[in-house]
Amino acid sequence: MPKSETGRVEAFSDGVFAVAITLLILTLKVPAEKEISSKVSLWHLLVLQWPSFLAFVTSFITILFIWLNHHMVMRLIHVNNGNFMLINGLLLLFVTLLPFSTAVLAEHLGHSGSKDGIIFYNGSLFSVASMFQIFWKYAIKNERLLGPECDKLEIKRIDKQFKIGFILYSIAFVSSFFVPIISLGISVFLAAYFTAVGIFSKHS
Amino acid sequence: MPKSETGRVEAFSDGVFAVAITLLILTLKVPAEKEISSKVSLWHLLVLQWPSFLAFVTSFITILFIWLNHHMVMRLIHVNNGNFMLINGLLLLFVTLLPFSTAVLAEHLGHSGSKDGIIFYNGSLFSVASMFQIFWKYAIKNERLLGPECDKLEIKRIDKQFKIGFILYSIAFVSSFFVPIISLGISVFLAAYFTAVGIFSKHS
Amino acid sequence: MPKSETGRVEAFSDGVFAVAITLLILTLKVPAEKEISSKVSLWHLLVLQWPSFLAFVTSFITILFIWLNHHMVMRLIHVNNGNFMLINGLLLLFVTLLPFSTAVLAEHLGHSGSKDGIIFYNGSLFSVASMFQIFWKYAIKNERLLGPECDKLEIKRIDKQFKIGFILYSIAFVSSFFVPIISLGISVFLAAYFTAVGIFSKHS
């Protein structure tokens, strides 16, 4: 199958990633002019939106790393088929849900719907992580989509790394039913950790 | 005509597909904080939105398969002309309408506007299917846009497959005037069927 | 300058065109469930939105043809420079305004703000047409951006065609101050005419 095949899957995926990551900005609400009084400044209203900013930044970085990982996987793939395009499409479906689950979290964090909002948010991160595992496992199973010159040790190393990510998001999701705030802390920490360590610099 | 010509049509089309498929997320409404009470949890409000989730997933998968089909057709095309770009543009117009018709369905499904909403939704799927037929028929008529090495048997097989899809969406549309719920079931089933069978894996 | 330079300008422009053309869908308003009564059906409410549909389709086709023209111009260009990228950016600025002016027209057509809405809409089409003229004239002036093998007769023919389009949009804009409905008719007719004749098929 010609290279251009993979090329167009990447182009479409990049488009969806780019739109989804930018739509996250709709999580933030512009404070209305009439909400401002002598006691409540615009600054006040913006600061009160901290859950939205936190959710926005966490989701932005999470989608960014999904994209970086997607990018890395596509770099290894030399063959393409319909099932793979379908699995890729379902991965994108869950990515597209993130601007919604982020907005749900931002609206309810710290209010009476806080726990449900965290479960929903961590659940949607877990869905993306699960789908990404399927995407990855399908690609490497019997090396069916990989090029002949692929490095088996590198595949193993990446596989281990993805597994750790998947386990951590599973833990975050499960624990959100019991200790919601801590579970949200895990998701935020993961985004911060990925950023701080820049783990992807080691292999690309 | 140089390859790059087709390339830019694909890039623009991919962009519209990517934006339209991601805008589907606007179908889902973030429940407001004040709607939550001791009797109504956030979970409740999200579950009550099941028509929106159903419509979102159905439309997402439908657009995904239109894109996969579009992708497959473009792979066969080696020539390009203005009329083809125009027909492609009109196809994109109906694709762009899907986030709107999906939101209309989601708002009215199960309420008094249910039947009209289903007719409108199935009508918009039918419009896309019809436009796709025109797009495909124009491309293969006298093999005018196809490369010299194209496989006539493959063309015939794809043609048959597209015809079946078109007939099914026609049936869904027509029956929505008489048995709306069943007709919607057809549209949902088609999306589920495409996903389950992954029919595209057989020829690409 | 390497080809890839032009390539990335095209990619960015295609992105803006694709997002702007898809955002047009926000012109259409989803009728709320509570607006429906025994006397007013969903169908009713959708039909009442005909100005929005008309504005949506007209703007969609207009942006589509601007894109096709943009595409045709970029095909002729082999050199690139900063001023050209800037002029291209300003063209995109006016294209980005179209979803807004379309929504303004849709909201006010047939109501007390009808005339102002038409002036604003035709004014924004005129701005795009003017900016496109500047874009085109800059590209061909002294053949500064054209490839050495460009066909002077083709350039002349395209130039004439663009000039006619520009004059027609100027007429539509000026006449909107005096005969708003007729001037809107010109804009709609132009979109319909471009579609019907598919004039671009003759040279690409």
Next chain:
Amino acid sequence: MPKSETGRVEAFSDGVFAVAITLLILTLKVPAEKEISSKVSLWHLLVLQWPSFLAFVTSFITILFIWLNHHMVMRLIHVNNGNFMLINGLLLLFVTLLPFSTAVLAEHLGHSGSKDGIIFYNGSLFSVASMFQIFWKYAIKNERLLGPECDKLEIKRIDKQFKIGFILYSIAFVSSFFVPIISLGISVFLAAYFTAVGIFSKHS
């Protein structure tokens, strides 16, 4: 590392730039039909939105120039690594914030939240400028990402130019705490100046 690596970073970045620049249009509010009376025309309501138009145009041109600069930097880069992709992602995060800060400015300019709005807007421009400096400095440090044939004098010239831009946005941000209107004037002036002088034409 193959060229295509840089290619996909550019494609994703172009996508985010294109979506962010087009989402700026959401800053402009469509005046509702019912706001119009015998005393207040549509024209009136549109003109009253001048802060929104000013903010829209300023931000559009600013993002356009960030994109042009991004484009220029990527042209010089021949190597790529994970940290660079991460830094690029954080740059995009701040670019994505611009449609929000632009809408905040537009809502509050000329009202009681004016000063806070200007601080927030200039602060978000300053964040982009700072992140761009980090992006640029990382790329040229020890020439780690630059091609072997890169022109050291050109790098120095570009570096100086970027530094001036960074200093000007720093001044605009700091002065917004003391003389908000003047500081906003600097941001608007910078956008107008970039457009008028087309400084990028000199080196690309």
